[in-house]
Amino acid sequence: MRIALDAMGGDFAPEAIIDGAILATQRLKEDITIVLVGKKDVIQSYLKKKDFSSSRLAIVHADEVISMGEHPTKALTQKPNSSISVGYYLLKTKEADAFCSAGNTGAMMVGAMFSVKAVEGVMRPCIANLLPKLNGSTGIFLDVGANADCKPEVLEQFGEIGYTYAKYVLGIKNPKVGLMNLGEEEGKGTVLTQAAFQLLKGNKNINFIGNVEGRDLFNDKADVVVCDGFTGNVILKMAESVYDIMASKNMSDPFFDRFNYEAVGGSPILGVNGNVVIGHGVSSPLAIANMLNLASSLVRANISEHFKEIYSA
Amino acid sequence: MRIALDAMGGDFAPEAIIDGAILATQRLKEDITIVLVGKKDVIQSYLKKKDFSSSRLAIVHADEVISMGEHPTKALTQKPNSSISVGYYLLKTKEADAFCSAGNTGAMMVGAMFSVKAVEGVMRPCIANLLPKLNGSTGIFLDVGANADCKPEVLEQFGEIGYTYAKYVLGIKNPKVGLMNLGEEEGKGTVLTQAAFQLLKGNKNINFIGNVEGRDLFNDKADVVVCDGFTGNVILKMAESVYDIMASKNMSDPFFDRFNYEAVGGSPILGVNGNVVIGHGVSSPLAIANMLNLASSLVRANISEHFKEIYSA
Incomplete structure (x- = not known):
């Protein structure tokens, strides 16, 4: 299972996010790989500083960052290489089984609608x-x-x-x-x-x-x-x-x-074709690790397929 | 100051209500008289049982009771001698400066609209x-x-x-x-x-x-x-x-x-021509005493006159 994680999203990104990913490699089941999405050099130098390496951490480069205050639709249009856009690309192309971010909630919501889209028949995806x-x-x-x-x-x-x-x-x-x-x-x-x-x-x-x-x-x-x-x-x-x-x-x-x-780590966006979890802007490393855990439970339950079952009936 | 109190309203009426009135005579300022509204014989025999008498407790008889589950408008129409109807009569005729009840909230709200009525210009009185x-x-x-x-x-x-x-x-x-x-x-x-x-x-x-x-x-x-x-x-x-x-x-x-x-005792109905406080159905004697105290603060502030000032301007 591969879970994409927006390394640049959140008030304490990228440090708290990467620390959370490291914590998750220690806590989550071994079949889970965490894909850090963001500025590769920044992520690599922080991991080097922490002297941490693991085959369970991957990096996918994203050149831009959507900040917390930006207008969701504008930001997504103007920043196709943002970590949120790239994360959704990975989800859409099934290179990731889930995508998590503690960044701009509106951009995460709009990004889901633009990329993986609502399950057919679902009027309004929700959180x-x-x-x-x-x-x-x-x-x-x-x-x-x-x-x-x-x-x-x-x-x-x-x-x-x-x-x-x-x-x-x-x-x-x-x-x-x-x-x-x-x-x-x-x-x-x-x-x-x-x-x-x-x-x-x-x-x-x-x-x-x-x-x-x-x-x-x-x-x-x-x-x-x-x-x-x-x-x-x-x-x-x-x-x-x-x-x-x-x-x-x-x-x-x-x-x-x-x-x-922190104990839950995030809120799933439901009713879209993919597993997405959004986290609190102030997310700590513990919150990030728990958000990744929540995402893994969505993947295991194959939840978006079950939504399709209801509305295709 | 005279505060009318619905002796029959609330899950534990009349006992808890009368006990609350007794408590209030001990706690509230001496210029306050509490007017118990309800079945006179029931109130008198309970006071006798408690061996309590005070010049600060008065009784006004009301023959009927609106129960918690009754439809407010129907009940008020069918029971003109209910403790809620009589309480509002006292308020309207200024025989009481405030009216309190832990009984049927809807009937208290509708009763306010029927008797003392909304302050002119107030679209919707509220709680x-x-x-x-x-x-x-x-x-x-x-x-x-x-x-x-x-x-x-x-x-x-x-x-x-x-x-x-x-x-x-x-x-x-x-x-x-x-x-x-x-x-x-x-x-x-x-x-x-x-x-x-x-x-x-x-x-x-x-x-x-x-x-x-x-x-x-x-x-x-x-x-x-x-x-x-x-x-x-x-x-x-x-x-x-x-x-x-x-x-x-x-x-x-x-x-x-x-x-x-219990610490507050009740919620004022605001935007009507009179001081009205409604209490929780489960009100204890302490809650009733505090509801009476809250009512006295509305009277002292002359609050409904201040609403009139805004809307007559």
Whole structure:
């Protein structure tokens, strides 16, 4: 398995990224090769400085870098040799089984649409995030920011996409799908959630259990929580801030520690023809290693093929 | 000052409510009389059982009770002698300066609209919630559930209402108003938040500081966080669940303890001609006492008069 990693993306690139790749060679299964994508001389001299070499680290040169603040579409058009563009080229040509970056999220999203493209039938690819559960298991919520405004049909697809992810990647037998809403009862909510409820209820591909509320994120009610990207983004950032506040107070707890982005490492882009994970801009080496681990689980589950199965049926 | 309290509203009514009123007589300033609204014989016999009497507790009889699950509009129409209807009657006729209930939230909201009515010029009254800040201060976010779908003009008014509340009730000199969004930059967000941003930016009545994100709820960035009622409800319930999880793990911290609904006691309904506070269904006596305290602060600040000032200008 070959996982391409954007060596130039992230606030602490390339050092933190390369350190993360080195850490991953020590932690991940031996069949995994990490392909560092970026300025070859920079990567090589850093590896030399660290006195590290491994047959499990490869380098593919990319001359340009898309920085964090750049406009995604413009940057991708103007920088065809950027590490993000080259990473997607490797993914598209199957020289890599997955592509990871802690760089410009918008460029990663747009790059996926331009290169590997959405799975046929998927209206809006989305970004998912893992959800720590109090019982020790892991769920998923989606979208967390790619689609601020959603139609009911899009939320229905998020239900299918999340169900498929929970089944094949998280290994949950018949994942429970819940719709984030402001009350439990059918009929509650916005015009959007009221309509999405009916679509999800009638969807035979999934196990829809009804509405869930903000208080249900961490309990057993649902394995998959469906929401528009605006709501999901607020939830994600609020959860991260709770972790940060606890960390600043030296409070530690096995459950709350799972709110730490470092422990998960990244968020998969789902509904595209390829395995893509995006990471936090501030990613540390540990976060990068865990992002690579997450990417390997997507590859093993062959998740994008499963999305194709739903929509080709 | 006379504060009417729905003795029959809440999961543990009337006992927990009356116990809360008793607690309030011990804690609140001496100029406050609490008017228990509900079945007189039930209230009297409970007070007798507790062997408590005080000139600061009055009783106003109400023959009927609106239960938690009832349809608000139907219930208010069919039960004109319910404790909620009678409570609003006291508020409207100025026999009470404020009205509090831990009962049916929808009925409290609709009751406010039917009786004291929205302040002229206010499109959509809303429910606000206090926001504990890491620096020890207190902010406010609104709406938290009364208005699931909002227009940009309504979010703009929430900014004005929240600003006014923070200024007169929380005593913040020139409160910073932020718009909950999925990114900091102008231009980010949904169609709704993009349009609301422009309105808030152009509003001369308030001190708009731009977008805030889920991670900014508890920091200094904004004193007032504006959001639609769907988003606010998710935030509120998620915060409550974080507190509940910490409590279940015996984790305690002065900051996170302020997430406990009991410490605040309730959420004011803002933008109506009267001081109204609604409480959590599960309200304990402590929560009720604190809800009464919150109501007294609204009365002292004369908050609904300040709303009138904005919209009569």
